[in-house]
Amino acid sequence: MFDDLTDLYQQVILDHSKSPRNFHKLANANRTAQGHNPLCGDHYTIYAVMDGDVIKDIGFQGAGCAISKASASILTDTLKGKTKTEVKALFDKVHDMVTTGKVNDGEIGKLAVFAGVHKFPARVKCAILPWHAVVAAVEGRQEPVTTEMEDT
Amino acid sequence: MIAETTISTLSKKMIDWESLRADFPILHQKVHGHPLIYFDNAATSQKPRVVIDALRNYYERDNANVHRGIHELSNRATAGYEAARARAAKFINTRSADEIVFTRGTTEGINLVAHAWGGKNLKPGDKILLTEMEHHSNLVPWQLLAERTGAKLVYLPVTGDEGLLDLSKLDSLLTKEVKLFAMVHISNSLGTVNPVAELCERARKLGIVTLVDAAQSAGHCPVDAGQIGCDFLAFSGHKICGPTGIGVLYGRQELLEAMPPWQGGGEMILSVDFFKTTYKHAPHRFEAGTPDISGPIGLHAAMDYLDGIGRDNIFKHDQELAGYAYEQLARLTNIRLFGPKTGRAGVVSFLLKDVHAHDVVTVADQRGVALRGGHHCTQPLMRKLGIESTARASFYFYNTKAEVDRFVEVVREIQKFFAG
Structure with a gap:
């Protein structure tokens, strides 16, 4: 009955949205970036401690739907220790996955729970919003990013 | 007083709301396997054949x-x-x-x-x-x-x-x-x-x-x-x-x-x-x-x-449905309702505790119920109320009480889905 829905709202996603990981500000963050979806008002701030090109620690704060919050939570879990280049490569893979549903890369790991989002075109922006913010953070961009600045 | 009651009963009897649905080709379809319940009339209405x-x-x-x-x-x-x-x-x-x-x-x-x-x-x-x-x-x-x-x-x-x-x-x-x-x-x-x-x-x-x-x-x-x-x-x-x-x-x-x-x-x-x-x-x-x-x-x-049809009749119908929906939703726990308790037009805005409006709308859509979630182009009002968004059901004369019942049932399912 709820097939597509349980694809979208997988247990892992519901769990992360209810108990988000790394859901705090980092006092020693040397990079922060804000992401905002003007269509629904969802907004997140990513805090990162970067050592050169490597993410040493990462946290987030903000509010939004189950998809965007779980995406931010799982993202912070995934990106600790990753380099700027790796973050951008993962962004492209996640972007591809949530728009096509294709999971053909081992590196995607537990991010694969977001593959079901592609069946809900109106929700792709929710999943990708925290990713826009984290790319802005690692690139050291100051201005808030919105989901309306790019295709998704 | 007696005369007024008689007139309003008469004019109500004269309109067969159910049969007006036949004038709207779009209403007769299934969405995600369920009969379409179109409750997004404040965004846009459907069009009759004429x-x-x-x-x-x-x-x-x-x-x-x-x-x-x-x-x-x-x-x-x-x-x-x-x-x-x-x-x-x-x-x-x-x-x-x-x-x-x-x-x-x-x-x-x-x-x-x-x-x-x-x-x-x-x-x-x-x-x-x-x-x-x-x-x-x-x-x-x-x-x-x-x-x-x-x-x-x-x-x-x-x-x-x-x-x-x-x-x-x-x-x-x-x-x-x-x-x-x-x-x-x-x-x-x-x-x-x-x-x-x-x-x-x-x-x-x-x-x-x-x-x-x-x-x-x-x-x-x-x-x-x-x-x-x-x-x-x-x-x-x-x-x-x-x-x-x-x-x-x-x-x-x-x-x-x-x-x-x-x-x-x-x-x-x-x-x-x-x-x-x-x-x-x-x-x-x-x-x-x-x-x-x-x-x-x-x-x-x-x-x-x-x-x-008569816009006075349409307004009565809108108000009846909205009043009924408000009353039914108010019986649920963990729900916050917006707008006046009485005399409201055909719009009911609500928020479920710990479920974002967009998640409500996505699940309702899977049940064939078209709602709107978001700030409804009233961001300053949302900020004043201390919220980001609401889920909204909005009615028109082709909507029915049975549809409201189904909608409330779906809202209950949504609460269960996200609580589980």
């Missing part, structure tokens, strides 16, 4: 450009276009069809007033009074005008979740600096019905020009510009069973005649020289370029259709 046929007939038989042609088709197109203007005048009871300007919708109508009237009449230090429940379409054009002219915006407050205007503040806000008072008739996010006739009367006594945003009211209840006593009133065709891309702006004739054009081009001129142009009188002065012609013709059919 409107679709009017558009089709126009393009199959009468299509030509208006006002210039000498040939038969152009005459027919012009007659259809101007007949729609006269019909719109009757629909909102203006004194003359010359007080009706065709626009793309409510938004364009308000922008027209902000540019043509506001640009000429506002100066630094003047104030524009709005309410805190305005749609962005009745807020952003005034912010832009304030930036251009140095005028200031002031707001009549809303009283918390119940969403009523705080009329006790009106006297102190209606000062001599206020040149314009723009207000929404029915709130799209709260369902509040504002006492626009009273507000306009109080403004008029002080010589303040008034504009009523009738986007949510024109097709849902009787709207009489003369009785409201406003100077301007705007509405959209697509929310009242008409096509998208067409709207109506009413302007009191003396004001329209004194306003400069806001867009230049063909159709709006009397004579053009290399360095000087003279303009047609209102409303044609405000309709530059080839207009939307099929739009007014479709809208004409929509207005006939609605008045065939």
